[in-house]
Amino acid sequence: MGLSPAAASPESKAVNVQAVLNAHPFSRYQWLIFSLCFFIVLFDGFDTAAIGYIAPSLMAEWDVSKSGLAPVLSAALFGLAGGAMLSGPLADRFGRKQVLAGAVGLFGVACLCSALALDLETLTALRFVTGLGLGAAMPNAVTLMSEYCPDARRSIITNAMFCGFPLGAAFGGFLAAWMIPYWGWRSVLLLGGTAPLLLVVLLLVLLPESVRYMVAKQYPAERIRQVLSRIAGASVQGVRSFAMTESKSVAPGQHGLAVVLSRSYWLGSAMLWLAYFMGLVIFYALVNWMPVLFKEAGLDTRTSTLVAALFPLGGVGAVFFGWLMDRFNANRIIAIGYALTALSIWWIGQEAGRLGWLVVAVFVAGTVMNTAQSSMPALAAAFYPTSGRATGVAWMLGIGRFGGIAGSFLVADLTARQLDFSTIFAVVAVPGLIAMAALIVKQMASAPARD
Known part of the structure; x- marks a missing residue:
């Protein structure tokens, strides 16, 4: 397939890299x-x-109370926030690939060391370091993937990629239920550290730098052509100059946080932060505490873990949302998802003592909640221009992580107040309504179109 007429600028004869991605x-x-x-x-x-x-x-092993467990549950979330907020500007300045490989290596080593921890304080410190790597990896994976997508399929492809997160979280639950009785809890962390370190080798050998980033940073045309030729074949051979277009102008030399907080983007940025923050209040409140809450409601440890693992598994619905986002108003699609999230989380609280319906409620809630939350990075990636995309996605994820911290402490506080099962889930449902409202405001503010 040849390049479309829009692929080249008549004045410079430079090939538009996004037009190449769109045309093939x-x-x-x-x-x-x-x-x-x-x-x-x-x-x-x-x-x-x-x-x-x-x-x-x-x-059980360390005789820790629920309130005493809150620091180790939230330690990684502090690291996640810091890692994301630091890595975005670094990736906009130095590139996506280097930051990604370093981040994956960091959380792999730290998770491996966590398996050797002998006390809660050491484990808490290592979980913080693990979080730094986790926080840096996620936004840059989203950013790099989105920058290799054709415009018409960006949301569905990015969402499909992001489905790895809830699948990994659910897979961890099923593996933990199987591994812990045989090899203990440390085996879960050993696996969680070894696999990422193997992946780092593949990233260094196989992963390219973002082609849009290379154009923005004026990399040599030969290096850009080598990457594009593996996508577009002979149609880019002999091209001596590459360019790209953005839907909205950015001040010369402006990049990173300066773009995210500029007049054109600040309100949309704030609403993205608020929506993602509230979504993670729900996610971490439930992922961290559902096994404990279900056990207190009368389920045994293994059943509690298996039922809780259904919650993140539902995130595969993000592929459907991605399809809808590519065809309809993305803000409204995700806002509807958060409204359904609030309703379904409330439903979980009504099913204590009825295992069959509890399983259904957890899976439905996980599907709508994780579908909405997993769609947010694609929404952010489409919102920002190339010069601020990594920072924009990373800061949304980073600030949102404080919602995860709040969620972890929220349930600890609610249980300390001796609220019953249904009331706890009713309270946890409220952030879904706030996230819905934030995206409605973002839409009403006439945010810039994606590039």
């Missing part, structure tokens, strides 16, 4: 990039959720 079918090389990013996010989800699944074992 999604290639095997792009599927390779997708696979590598998918596994980054998969291992991110596994390592993030692992602490919740081993929590009952920690309480």
